Amino acid sequence: MEPVIMKKVQDALDHFANKEVYIHMETTNGAYASHHNESFFSAGAYIRNAQINYEHGKITGNGPYRVGLKLAIGWVYAEGITHFELDDKNRLLMAGHDFDGKLAVALQISETPFN
Amino acid sequence: MEKETQVLVVFPHPDDEAFGVSGTIATHINMGTPVTYACLTLGEMGRNMGNPPFANRETLPLIREYELKEAARILGISDLRQLGYRDKTIEFEDEAKLTNAMAALIAEVKPSLIITFYPGYSVHPDHDACGAAVVRAVGQLPSDKRPKLHCVAFSNNCVEEIGEPDIVHDIRAVADTKIDAIKAHRSQTQLMVENMAEKLKDNDPAMMKWVYNERFWTYKFS
Secondary structure, X not given: OEEOOHHHHHHHHHHHOOOXXXXXXXXXXXXXXXXXXXXXXXXXXXXXXXXXXXXXXXXXXXXXXXXXXXXXXXXXXXXXEOEEEEOOOOOEEXXXXXXXXXXXXXXXXXXXXXX | OOOOOOEEEEEOOOOHHHHHHHHHHHHHHHOOOOEEXXXXXXXXXXXXXXXXXXXXXXXXXXXXXXXXXXXXXXXXXXXXXEOOOXXXXXXXXXXXXXXXHHHHHHHHHOOOEEEEEOOOOOOOHHHHHHHHHHHHHHHOOOHHHOOEEEEEOOOOOHXXXXXXXXXXXXXXXXXXHHHHHHHHOHHHHHHHHHHHHHHHHOOOHHHHHHHHEEEEEEOOOO
């Protein structure tokens, strides 16, 4: 992955708009957060291969970035995005990595289901 | 360490075998005992991607599969099973199905000793759910047909609640193999390995205890 280049991400978001696409989205503190610090409230969410069709998508912010997808009757968004990649299967992979290089958030869009 | 006829290790993530029990595995293999390692997932949800990133969500499982095979090779594990579950989902699986899968594995491998996590005292939900499934599968067997069941625990409250471990293996004789197995899981361990080697060189007591002593609680069925 490489640091976000807004133009490239925006072009990819435009490419996937108004299509049946699959998304992977997660937020995580890691399973050990509360073990290492018992006062830490650990929370996260995960969805893989949800099928959506968004009207338009947008990346905003000055980095870390925010990405929002507007659905006919709802929204998908993620914040804290730092890196992206258009992989060899033409999927848009976006992730937010903390200062230690640990993944904290991911939003991925693909025209075919993820494995 | 007592000589076993067959050891079965059941953990959910590539690298679970390296930290707490790889010295024990290497010792059994050195004694001529075959070891089967059933690893439930590929650690797909690992968070360490590196800075700059060396992996992404979709490539991480492939990297970790390679590392798992490499660690198994270093330890001399002849029978590595990848069970195909997904990281962080074990606790949501159907319990009866998971128990049956473990029971089938045990019936096939016929271990004299099983090593897994102590349910409820192993921090990660996958660890607890994996250990619980193995405990249920062993518990279904008549008491005279049960293999020994040694569990790994490391939650902050484990000693307080289940007492001191009844088995502590000093694995110093195979420490190099253990460190190589930990190193094999490079995507997970590259940051910590240097620090670990440095502290061992300086005879840091806490690090020596952590690396050289492998602790187990014999599971007691009530």
